[in-house]
Amino acid sequence: MNRRIIGAIVRKDLRVVRRSRALMTPLIVLPVLLMIVFPTVFTFLPRIVGGARAAFAEMFRNLPDPVKQQFGEFTEATWIRVVHTQMLAPLMLLVPFMVANVIAADGFAGERERKTLEPLLYTPATDAELFFAKLLAAWIPAVMIAFGGALIYAVLVNVTAWPVMHRVFFPDLTWTVMVLWMSPAFAALGLAGMLLVSLRVRGMQEATQLGGLFVLPVIALVVGEVRGAILLGPFMAVLIGLLVWGIAAALLAFGVRRFRRTTLVGKL
Amino acid sequence: MPAILLDHVLHRYGDTVALRDLSLTVEEGEVFSLLGHNGAGKTTTVRIVNGLLAPAAGSVLVFGRSPLTEGAVVRRRTAVLTESPTLDDRLTARETLRAFAAMYDVPRAEARSRTDALLAEFGIAERADDRVGGLSRGMKQRLSLARALVHDPDLLFLDEPTAGLDPVATQQLHETVRQLARTRGRTVVLCTHNLVEAQALSDRVAVLGGGALLALGTPAELARRITPRLEVMIEIDPTRHADAVALIAALDGLTVSSDRIGVLRVGGIPRERVPDIAARLVTGGIGLYRLEPHEPSLTDAYFALQDGGKGAP
Numbered sequence: 221m222n223r224r225i226i227g228a229i230v231r232k233d234l235r236v237v238r239r240s241r242a243l244m245t246p247l248i249v250l251p252v253l254l255m256i257v258f259p260t261v262f263t264f265l266p267r268i269v270g271g272a273r274a275a276f277a278e279m280f281r282n283l284p285d286p287v288k289q290q291f292g293e294f295t296e297a298t299w300i301r302v303v304h305t306q307m308l309a310p311l312m313l314l315v316p317f318m319v320a321n322v323i324a325a326d327g328f329a330g331e332r333e334r335k336t337l338e339p340l341l342y343t344p345a346t347d348a349e350l351f352f353a354k355l356l357a358a359w360i361p362a363v364m365i366a367f368g369g370a371l372i373y374a375v376l377v378n379v380t381a382w383p384v385m386h387r388v389f390f391p392d393l394t395w396t397v398m399v400l401w402m403s404p405a406f407a408a409l410g411l412a413g414m415l416l417v418s419l420r421v422r423g424m425q426e427a428t429q430l431g432g433l434f435v436l437p438v439i440a441l442v443v444g445e446v447r448g449a450i451l452l453g454p455f456m457a458v459l460i461g462l463l464v465w466g467i468a469a470a471l472l473a474f475g476v477r478r479f480r481r482t483t484l485v486g487k488l
Numbered sequence: 489m490p491a492i493l494l495d496h497v498l499h500r501y502g503d504t505v506a507l508r509d510l511s512l513t514v515e516e517g518e519v520f521s522l523l524g525h526n527g528a529g530k531t532t533t534v535r536i537v538n539g540l541l542a543p544a545a546g547s548v549l550v551f552g553r554s555p556l557t558e559g560a561v562v563r564r565r566t567a568v569l570t571e572s573p574t575l576d577d578r579l580t581a582r583e584t585l586r587a588f589a590a591m592y593d594v595p596r597a598e599a600r601s602r603t604d605a606l607l608a609e610f611g612i613a614e615r616a617d618d619r620v621g622g623l624s625r626g627m628k629q630r631l632s633l634a635r636a637l638v639h640d641p642d643l644l645f646l647d648e649p650t651a652g653l654d655p656v657a658t659q660q661l662h663e664t665v666r667q668l669a670r671t672r673g674r675t676v677v678l679c680t681h682n683l684v685e686a687q688a689l690s691d692r693v694a695v696l697g698g699g700a701l702l703a704l705g706t707p708a709e710l711a712r713r714i715t716p717r718l719e720v721m722i723e724i725d726p727t728r729h730a731d732a733v734a735l736i737a738a739l740d741g742l743t744v745s746s747d748r749i750g751v752l753r754v755g756g757i758p759r760e761r762v763p764d765i766a767a768r769l770v771t772g773g774i775g776l777y778r779l780e781p782h783e784p785s786l787t788d789a790y791f792a793l794q795d796g797g798k799g800a801p
Contacts, residue, residue: 224590224593225590225591225593227590228588228590228591229591231590232579235579239619334577335572335574336574336576339575339588343563343588343591344559344560344592344593345591346559482540482542485540485541486501
């Protein structure tokens with residue numbers, strides 16, 4: 221593999237994404253919403269909205285026993301821990317998934333739609349180099365945004381919760397595993413899904429609509445976590461991460477066999 | 489070693505045959521034109537030669553290598569200017585050239601100097617740092633050509649290169665093609681509908697129709713082979729106009745027409761009969777002021793071939 225060729229394609233793709241308002245808007249809004257706005261609002265909610273504390277206490281009472289046992293009696297500190305380590309944590313996985321999904325859609329279907337794929341096919345980049353470059357162009361920013369956002373999230377939570385917690389309580393081990401192990405896996409899943417869809421459709425709009433369906437595992441995880449069906453501890457996080465890595469790897473292996481110039485040129 | 493060798497190449501899109509039994513050779517340093525209507529197989533040929541399509545049958549060699557099994561090696565030596573400027577509007581002109589220089593693995597220092605030189609050569613230097621989306625169509629086409637030349641290819645494919653260019657830019661492109669072939673020994677393959685351009689630039693042309701090779705040769709050869717009879721404009725003494733018409737009309741197989749007194753257009757003349765016609769007019773006492781054979785052009789040959797090729801398989 222020629223790293224210079226791969227690097228050139230990755231840099232070109234990222235530059236193109238950076239300059240697209242239509243792409244950058246979701247890439248900024250979603251992380252800001254999930255990693256800054258949500259944690260801040262949920263930390264302060266019991267103090268700023270009358271009745272919120274009682275509502276959260278009720279919600280806490282309805283959680284499955286194993287979850288309640290893990291957190292003890294309901295206090296404001298309990299609420300903060302439940303929100304950040306249990307309820308909001310899986311939502312964070314949407315960020316690497318969506319970022320990878322959106323960039324991959326632009327890199328595959330978008331490039332075809334803009335008719336800029338053909339000159340790439342005429343370069344000496346091998347099919348594998350093209351494929352790998354397109355993957356990296358989507359995966360690297362997704363993971364970087366996930367890691368950067370997670371760092372901001374952690375700092376923000378500790379700062380905003382300081383008056384209640386009086387210590388650095390976040391992140392815990394589960395959350396750390398989610399960030400370092402699961403979020404790269406979900407980024408891989410997002411781009412693998414988009415790759416498969418993009419090989420079949422012609423336009424960006426079609427690709428984003430179909431590719432978005434691959435978000436369902438994340439939604440399932442969030443719902444399962446909130447309803448107590450899944451109790452996400454470090455071990456479970458490692459297992460789910462492994463499963464997602466496995467699915468993503470299988471989809472990518474399937475995709476790489478179909479990612480051939482001779483196939484792509486037929487869709488130009 | 490030929491730059492391109494196609495041997496009995498067949499390609500299909502589903503049930504549609506795009507290329508049928510196409511065999512041709514393009515020599516190094518040659519300007520070669522692929523002529524044909526839309527759907528004749530020109531773009532398919534370019535894609536096969538660059539390893540973007542696999543032929544259903546036959547073999548393809550580019551500088552002695554197979555584009556299918558050694559595609560990366562082949563594409564390092566080729567470049568393709570596609571019909572529409574397939575540039576990314578969100579990059580600047582300079583970024584476009586530098587990105588493609590890196591993709592063709594041009595050494596960094598060389599890429600920088602080559603990019604600057606191409607931007608200057610194609611008159612884009614002043615707009616080098618503007619986004620491509622803001623450039624005119626002509627500038628985009630020039631930038632596309634600069635992009636194709638960024639790695640100094642040995643074999644350059646130009647698909648309708650002057651479509652959308654103004655006359656000055658067209659002339660500049662023609663000059664670039666001549667320079668590439670004549671002084672730098674590069675091979676250029678033109679895919680075009682522009683027959684005048686093909687005649688002016690090409691050493692040899694191949695006429696494609698329905699995916700098959702209809703004719704191959706130099707423009708002059710083709711014109712003579714396909715349309716061997718000439719049209720001759722004869723200017724004579726106007727007072728003997730009627731006599732001249734009668735004299736020529738009496739000859740077998742010739743047609744005579746006239747727009748004005750003293751000027752005849754005689755069609756269907758075999759090349760070897762031109763001196764005979766001149767001699768008959770002179771011996772008939774008709775003052776002959778001028779006799780100008782109209783050489784058949786590539787355009788004449790092309791249309792003759794395409795008309796004949798309508799029913800071709």
